[in-house]
Amino acid sequence: MELLPVVLTLAVLAGSHTGMSYYLDMNVGSVRRMVVEYVPLAQNDVSKLKTVPLTSLAVHQLQQSITRAETEMAPGPIPAVAGDLGLTELVDLVVKAGLKDTLESAGPFTVFGPTNDAFSSLPGWVKEQISNVTVLGEILKFHVLPGKVESKSLSNELQVPTVEGRKLRINLYTKDSKTVATAQCAPVDLSRVDQTASNGILHVLDAVMIPPAGDLIATAASLPMFSTLVKAVTVAGLVPTLNGPGPFTLFAPTDKAFGKIPPGLLEKLLENPPELAKVLKYHVLSGTFCSAGLSSGDVTTLDGRNVAINVSSDGVVVNESKVIYADGSVTNGVVHVIDTVLLPPDYSLPDLTWARQ
Ligand SMILES: *[C@@H]1O[C@H](CO)[C@@H](O)[C@H](O)[C@H]1NC(C)=O
Numbered sequence: 001m002e003l004l005p006v007v008l009t010l011a012v013l014a015g016s017h018t019g020m021s022y023y024l025d026m027n028v029g030s031v032r033r034m035v036v037e038y039v040p041l042a043q044n045d046v047s048k049l050k051t052v053p054l055t056s057l058a059v060h061q062l063q064q065s066i067t068r069a070e071t072e073m074a075p076g077p078i079p080a081v082a083g084d085l086g087l088t089e090l091v092d093l094v095v096k097a098g099l100k101d102t103l104e105s106a107g108p109f110t111v112f113g114p115t116n117d118a119f120s121s122l123p124g125w126v127k128e129q130i131s132n133v134t135v136l137g138e139i140l141k142f143h144v145l146p147g148k149v150e151s152k153s154l155s156n157e158l159q160v161p162t163v164e165g166r167k168l169r170i171n172l173y174t175k176d177s178k179t180v181a182t183a184q185c186a187p188v189d190l191s192r193v194d195q196t197a198s199n200g201i202l203h204v205l206d207a208v209m210i211p212p213a214g215d216l217i218a219t220a221a222s223l224p225m226f227s228t229l230v231k232a233v234t235v236a237g238l239v240p241t242l243n244g245p246g247p248f249t250l251f252a253p254t255d256k257a258f259g260k261i262p263p264g265l266l267e268k269l270l271e272n273p274p275e276l277a278k279v280l281k282y283h284v285l286s287g288t289f290c291s292a293g294l295s296s297g298d299v300t301t302l303d304g305r306n307v308a309i310n311v312s313s314d315g316v317v318v319n320e321s322k323v324i325y326a327d328g329s330v331t332n333g334v335v336h337v338i339d340t341v342l343l344p345p346d347y348s349l350p351d352l353t354w355a356r357q
Pocket residue numbers: 132133134135
């Protein structure tokens with residue numbers, strides 16, 4: 001809190017002496033026994049102020065003003081602070097889900113508050129889902145942590161339990177020599193973290209977090225477009241790895257992507273689990289690489305060989321595979337859906353010697 005606006009507010013509240021204002025030391029929390037001559041209090045320059053002793057009446061008036069001003073300036077509960085920050089859609093949805101009373105209760109809570117833009121840019125299927133207030137309530141509770149979790153205590157791959165029950169994952173990256181923080185891959189607005197409310201704190205998010213339905217494998221298995229991937233991962237014996245704690249980043253080819261690989265290759269691979277495992281591991285990175293934290297450059301896959309990531313205004317491309325859906329929320333990392341299977345360098349045609357045999 002800046003001192004000068006406080007001084008001016010109090011001076012106005014205190015009224016009285018024409019042309020006079022009061023200077024308070026809010027840090028000490030007590031009224032300094034001085035009156036200052038009202039010079040135009042331009043740009044934080046308190047050094048020019050002349051001090052004179054206060055009368056006891058003036059001290060009394062000032063103390064009353066301080067009490068009043070403190071009441072007025074004390075932050076409200078989380079929904080009020082969210083409103084002040086312009087997170088009006090969040091506040092509306094909190095009301096709709098019947099969570100306002102909870103978020104105004106003693107708490108304390110930490111809320112990751114998505115902006116209005118974050119809500120309006122949700123994909124249609126999510127908007128449809130959150131038109132159901134039960135689902136909406138679950139998603140909103142996934143944005144609330146019990147207790148106060150300040151931004152300084154966030155660390156890379158930290159998992160924190162939410163009020164909803166499932167954990168969300170924090171990631172910290174360095175991108176273009178700046179720190180990028182994400183919560184379940186939603187970018188955190190680091191210029192608006194640790195916003196104080198009477199019953200907790202609020203960190204602003206640039207996207208809405210979707211609670212993970214399960215781990216990498218369970219999530220892929222629940223979606224019909226990944227039937228080939230799930231079959232391949234099972235045949236290759238990679239399920240115990242990929243449903244482990246990880247965390248992992250999976251570039252997940254759709255069935256359509258598998259349909260584009262050279263004829264016969266998939267059948268050959270399915271008959272050769274160790275080779276299939278190599279190809280599949282070429283789709284997995286160790287660690288959670290959310291799109292907000294991705295930079296262009298080579299990264300090493302679980303297979304040991306590199307893929308080249310290209311981040312541009314056109315989106316994210318991995319070697320020649322385009323990410324068509326980024327930041328799929330899972331419990332043990334993240335899934336980015338790709339439109340083309342990644343083949344390790346020795347699979348480039350026409351060198352498919354082993355597959356030709
Ligand atoms: C809302 O979602 C819940 C939980 O998924 C479900 O049980 C309920 O039937 C849904 N309500 C409507 C009106 O669709």
